Amino acid sequence: MDTDSSANFGVDPGESADHRFGALQQLLLRTEDFDDEALVAAALEQQNQLVQVRLGVASSLFTALKAKHPPTAAHSLRVATTISTWSAIRGNSHSERDELEVAALLHDIGKLAVPDYLLAKPGKLNEDEQALMEEHHAAGVEIIEHCCSDAGIMSVIRHAGAWFDGSRRTFPLCGDDIPRGARMLAIVDAFDSMTTDQVYRRARSKDRALAELFAYAGTQFDPELVSDFCTFQMRFSNKLQHDVAQQWLRDLSPTQANSHWDHVIPQRVARPNQLLNLFHENLFRNVHDGLIYVGADLKILRWNHAAETLTGLSAESVLNRSWSPKLVGMGDASGRFLAEREDPLHAAIQNGLQSVLRLTIRDAQGEYSAITAHISPVITEDGIGRGATLQLCDASGIQRLEEQLRSLHVKATRDPLTSLANRAELDRALHELVRKHNQSNRPCSLIICDIDFFKRINDNYGHPAGDDALVSFASHMKRHALPGDVAARYGGEEFVLVCGHCDMKTAAQRAEAIRQEVASTAQPSLGGKNLTASFGVTELQAGDTPESMLNRADRALLQAKELGRNMVIQLGSGRDDNEKRERRNWWSSWFTHRSPGALVERTMTTRAPLKMVWEKMRGFLTDHVAEVIETSEQQLTLAFDGDSFGLARRTNDRGAALVMTIRPREQQDDKGLTTTVIEVSVAPRRSRDRRRSDALQRARQLMASLQSYLMVHDFSEGVVGEEKEAPSFWDRLTAQFNQPPADDRR
Incomplete structure (x- = not known):
């Protein structure tokens, strides 16, 4: 823009x-x-x-x-x-x-x-x-x-x-x-x-x-x-x-x-935190991994005991010497010695980026062992670089197994051009992450991004230059992917980063970091020009499926493009730490009776105006690929195909199709303020599906998703979206036995 x-x-x-x-x-x-x-x-x-x-x-x-x-x-x-x-x-x-x-x-x-x-x-x-x-x-x-x-x-x-x-x-x-x-x-x-x-x-x-x-x-x-x-x-x-x-x-x-103002106050002089320095010193000395710290001039300043054990070099013999990969016989994962220009510590000091690499070093016995190297730049609060740290983790125990599986796994799960996960691997990983994070109620976010005006690159510079741009962009994605994340090429010039254990705010910060890094990196194949990219970010929320989560992020990406490209847009409400969860007796799920035809009925209340409620409904309808059966000023009826819920265990499973009826209206509360009341019911589209074992589960999932989109809060009753169910015979009987004596009632 x-x-x-x-x-x-x-x-x-x-x-x-x-x-x-x-x-x-x-x-x-x-x-x-x-x-x-x-x-x-x-x-x-x-x-x-x-x-x-x-x-x-x-x-x-x-x-x-x-x-x-x-x-x-x-x-x-x-x-x-x-x-x-x-x-x-x-x-x-x-x-x-x-x-x-x-x-x-x-x-x-x-x-x-x-x-x-x-x-x-x-x-x-x-x-x-x-x-x-x-x-x-x-x-x-x-x-x-x-x-x-x-x-x-x-x-x-x-x-x-x-x-x-x-x-x-x-x-x-x-x-x-x-x-x-x-x-x-x-x-x-x-x-x-x-x-x-x-x-x-x-x-x-x-x-x-x-x-x-x-x-x-x-x-x-x-x-x-x-x-x-x-x-x-x-x-x-x-x-x-x-x-x-x-x-x-x-x-x-x-x-x-x-x-x-009337007067001037002298400036404050900052003093170091001695307690924090003591903590860092003890951590550096006693950590089990080898830790090496070099200054901005590549002089070795620290070399802990674990580094001595791993390399066979004492701290006294290396301190204040110039760092070089040859000092520890450092090579890449295949064992090829690294040249001075390939030194990862020097690169971290120069570009200010951290990295995790699989390398080899010469151990205390003179043999070469696989290690995982974590390289991080050291930057002060005022932005001045003070060197870099190298963390050495012994990885020799798992290298042999990795080598046996790497070839076949890469061919089956990786994009051959960018080496990122392919579409099939993304689908598998996203379904698994959504399932696990829904069970644990932990945050999980998704970033979808698209290189801006990519067709112009192919038209003006040729397809080889376009391939170079894709590879360069993928390298930025890899650098910002943490353990447990999934970076994938979604298709063409679109990429996806699934961030496990990451809320939307943190994911948006990571997307912004990638955007800035891409925009500031010159592309040799484009004559030194820079790429730009647009990003859509969302977080897993109640009732989400992998498909609805991906669709919502895609809508955010579309908004970023409509607003001028080269920006990060967030959509969705994420998870609420105070979200209420349904609790019912184990026998109630067997003998509960509801209104005829309905699986779930709820009345939701929000202070948001009716116009905003309709706006949120558009996103819900798009992300869940709903079919509009009937629409009017008083009612909206939607149909959901059984394949849109992401709950099937086998590829030939097909869930029960559902119909959702939504009736929003505005009303005045006791204080004279306008509130929006939404009556919602979910029923099977076909009567024979009422006895399907998954119908009620799917209905509740759909209701929870709608509640997340509308960000419903019912402060008058302290309940968010209470489900209305008629008490069964067993409920009434149990209530009689569980009633406290009259003297104990409050």
Whole structure:
């Protein structure tokens, strides 16, 4: 997407530098997402520039917060980025946007007064700890009042914690009396907290976080602003924010930044963490694998005891010598000695990429043994390379077995051009991973990617150049595939990376790393030009099949292409750690009676508007390849073929076809807020399928999948999508025996 597209969002290229809305977005690009040293240094430099421009002399307050608790400082930067862009889209005045940016950067400054053990506690806080944590807002207001002379900034920070319905008694204002900037800051603050990993919980997906905002609209948040923020999140392009940020930041001038502040605080000098250094020293000395550390000049700085045992070389004989593969007789997996230009340690220092290789080395007996080498660059927090580490794991025990199986296995499961998994192996691995992760309820994500404008490469440079581009792209996929992942060529120029034990946020970060690496690598066969690629990312969610998961990722890829290519798009809600699971007595599954014709019936409630519910339904229909039988404003009827569930044990098995009827409607709750109620029933398409043993299982799977797509929350009853079943004779009889005495009832 071209930066000129910013005109669509109300950005005037001629506007003064202090009022360009998109600059803060660059701060969302965290340093750990970059592999290149120069990119890391540039990101840190831009962070420092922005803090100084927006805070001026008060940037020392932010520096103190970063030293106290870096995650809170990073959260404040991301909140400032999002609220600046959102306020520009809304058309807020320049002065209000300035106030929002500064208030967002300093709204959590009161955590300087919170004890360290509370900020780092992984579990739930008790009442006393919670009360102590809540005092940070008042402490922050007091800190900023001593240096801030801007009433607008103080008003936003002072009232940002107020609830819209006024139920938070420590804040006097409610409703529209709360400053609009404070209401906006509360929404963005909550959204970023939910979509970021915390010490006490994993990050939620973007869709699930938006559903939480709708659930508390009218109580904690302004309903109109929640709806507006949701529209902003669904329509705005991260790549556009990034492009505008680069242009805006180059023109920034801090001449007016100090107008809000009264005095300067001296800079803090960082001190090393001696306890952490002691831990690293003990780990290095006692680990069972051989560990070698060389500096940026390839001088050997560390050589642990396990490396001595494995190679027969003492630490005293090699320390401060120049590293060379010849020192340990290093060769590739076939035993060929590595030349100096093939040294993996030198390559890691140069390109900043970690790698895992199967190599051979000369052991203490003078023989050559197979080892697994883990090579990782050592990079400081400011992006400066300090050398690389080499971890040596003895692999001689499994090498012989691998050699016997490798030839046949490669031919059966690998793509001959790229050496990635082929389509058949991807299908097998994806079905197995989905089955295992559904049973264990652990996260699993899928990345699908496509080289942009690949046909032009074949047309302009020839098919050999196209093959070289495919091989180069596959090499990037291999480098970012972890043990347990499956990297495959899906077909043509499309590739898939299945990430086991990886949630959607982490998978999106990995996809972004691949995208940046591909875009920055020159292709000799293309005359030095670079490739670009588009990525779609999704996470396994309740009720998913391999087919629906792959279809959802493919829809995300299509969105990335429609928005301009060369970007990463996420779709899906992922798994909910607090998801309720059905529990019923073992005899209930035998004798339960339901409504005539229906296998499963549920009534779901969500705060999301009806328009958004229909939008999510389109994705559900597409990903499950459903047939639309009937549609109207009040009802949608879908048919699902028995082959679309992925539950068959044999290729000739065919599941029961099902029909789903969906009746959504909007209604007012007790507080006068609009909610969407969805009545859903699933029945067999053919009456003879009612006795099929898998029909009920398939119906429940389909219902769970719909619930995930709609992100249903029923806070009034505390149950998400409760199944309605008429009590059977055995249920009623059991209930009589299990009733407590009258004196014990509550």
